[in-house]
Amino acid sequence: MSEVKLFFGPQHPGMHGNASVHLYVEGDTVKKARLVPGMLHRGFEKSMENHTWMGNVALIPRVCVAEPDINEMVFAQGVEAIAEIDIPERAHYIRMIIMEMTRILAHMMSLGAISSPTGLYTVNHWMQADRNDMMDIFEEITGHRVYHMYIVPGGVRRELPPGIEKRILDYFTEFERRIPEYQALVFENPTILARLKDNILLPAEVVWELGVTGIGMRSAVGKPYDVRKVTPYARYDQVEFEVPVATYSDAYTRSIFKVIEIKESIRIIRQAFDMMPGGKVNVKMAAGNALKWTVPKGQTYSAVESARGEFGYYIVSDGKTQPYRIAVRGASFPQGFLGVERYMPGVRLDDAPLWYDTMGVCTPEIDR
Amino acid sequence: MTNSMNSVKARWAAQMRGMFPDARLKKDRGTEMTYEILPRDLHQILAYLKNSGWRQLSMITGVDWIEEGQFELVYNLFDWEQGLRVLLSIRIGRDKPQVLTITNIYAGAQYYEREIHEFFGIEFIGNEDALKSLFLERWDALPPLRKDFDSRAYSDKKYVKRFYDPVYGPQGGAPFERS
Numbered sequence: 001m002s003e004v005k006l007f008f009g010p011q012h013p014g015m016h017g018n019a020s021v022h023l024y025v026e027g028d029t030v031k032k033a034r035l036v037p038g039m040l041h042r043g044f045e046k047s048m049e050n051h052t053w054m055g056n057v058a059l060i061p062r063v064c065v066a067e068p069d070i071n072e073m074v075f076a077q078g079v080e081a082i083a084e085i086d087i088p089e090r091a092h093y094i095r096m097i098i099m100e101m102t103r104i105l106a107h108m109m110s111l112g113a114i115s116s117p118t119g120l121y122t123v124n125h126w127m128q129a130d131r132n133d134m135m136d137i138f139e140e141i142t143g144h145r146v147y148h149m150y151i152v153p154g155g156v157r158r159e160l161p162p163g164i165e166k167r168i169l170d171y172f173t174e175f176e177r178r179i180p181e182y183q184a185l186v187f188e189n190p191t192i193l194a195r196l197k198d199n200i201l202l203p204a205e206v207v208w209e210l211g212v213t214g215i216g217m218r219s220a221v222g223k224p225y226d227v228r229k230v231t232p233y234a235r236y237d238q239v240e241f242e243v244p245v246a247t248y249s250d251a252y253t254r255s256i257f258k259v260i261e262i263k264e265s266i267r268i269i270r271q272a273f274d275m276m277p278g279g280k281v282n283v284k285m286a287a288g289n290a291l292k293w294t295v296p297k298g299q300t301y302s303a304v305e306s307a308r309g310e311f312g313y314y315i316v317s318d319g320k321t322q323p324y325r326i327a328v329r330g331a332s333f334p335q336g337f338l339g340v341e342r343y344m345p346g347v348r349l350d351d352a353p354l355w356y357d358t359m360g361v362c363t364p365e366i367d368r
Numbered sequence: 369m370t371n372s373m374n375s376v377k378a379r380w381a382a383q384m385r386g387m388f389p390d391a392r393l394k395k396d397r398g399t400e401m402t403y404e405i406l407p408r409d410l411h412q413i414l415a416y417l418k419n420s421g422w423r424q425l426s427m428i429t430g431v432d433w434i435e436e437g438q439f440e441l442v443y444n445l446f447d448w449e450q451g452l453r454v455l456l457s458i459r460i461g462r463d464k465p466q467v468l469t470i471t472n473i474y475a476g477a478q479y480y481e482r483e484i485h486e487f488f489g490i491e492f493i494g495n496e497d498a499l500k501s502l503f504l505e506r507w508d509a510l511p512p513l514r515k516d517f518d519s520r521a522y523s524d525k526k527y528v529k530r531f532y533d534p535v536y537g538p539q540g541g542a543p544f545e546r547s
Binding site for chain 2: 037038041043045046047050081208209210211213223225230231298299300301303310312314316324325327329333334337338367
């Protein structure tokens, strides 16, 4: 049988972002696969060097489209570590609420993305409708729907609007009522189960070989390797939450983990509202005009747990008004490149989009 | 940071000092330690660290210190069990920069090295794959993350400057026709 070259993306309903996976198939088995990025390259790392520290706040959320707030958080954390700024206690709790809400947004997006490879578009429509309501809440808090620019070095940009607590908690009460419906729709659905169960395995050796983190790692290694647990940031050491783990990682495990993580995130948000103290929500990063703010010399790596794993910035400051260098560690870089090259071969052609989705590859953070 | 973690760290740091006297602890931020090491020690230290729990290579990244005529490469390792991060930083000369690949120790380094080759022009000996282009198709200038690459000048040279002089209203014709 002869080999045929096919393009999965950039224009493909199963592809996330504008990248392309070049597939060489024989029959319907993938024989060779390569991720070909470049169509989404916006030159973020160079551009960050040309913006002021505060100017960057408007730029960085755009690195990852589905989950923008992780960028603001790692940037703010890194700058605070270099400049040794202590932020108000209340800001930590507000940041946690924002981070967990954005994690839920990202998980909804990737659960919804199961729809196109499996043909069940209902799940995507439901998820997008729920995301939309959540984005309305974000709009009330931050003034923006997609890129919030809310977490800034020194705290958060402004106080939560009055009455937002009730709105968020009501939303989640309603959403929790709907979770069984989602589970019935996706995880008790024989057509989806046939595609997910015992398919697209990720053994623990592969996790270590590639450097996969996040849900992929925890579902294979069986240990709670979550940055929130291992090196807690914000106030994650003050709240109680479980991290789901398993030792058998198939597409089903990795998908259902997202639902469990959504439930745990809601738990964190409720606790954060209960424990949140009053007071200020930000301190000034430096004195004087914001365009002339400087950060002392130093370098650090700041990481958070994103929906796809460890996401971090390596930040270097030379004491001037602009960063000297910022390097982005996209959480899905390892599985996106080496994973596709080494472990996508062998799957069926129709499972290639499912591989890409359940491994949690997010193109914009790889090709930034 | 717990006390047991502190003692683990202290014991480990002492071991590291004994084995690699040239490695200099540059910064200790609690759970993150930055070491400045010599390029010739890199593989030994990486192999030692990988066997002592730092099983994950989080990333490799480069920094261009143009005034000192050096590139800095930072190898970022994480130990999920202890929650300790080690950043190993090496410095190499800026003209004809070369360093040995680490793909034989951390397989995941392959694409990080390829990315650095593309953006800084650093050659990784032993990783032929890294010589191919990755993000920038048919790139015809300096590697873009070098400090002497000026993105504005490149853009002005490469692309035609276009001026827009739109005329709105009845004279220029309405942009949208309404029936």
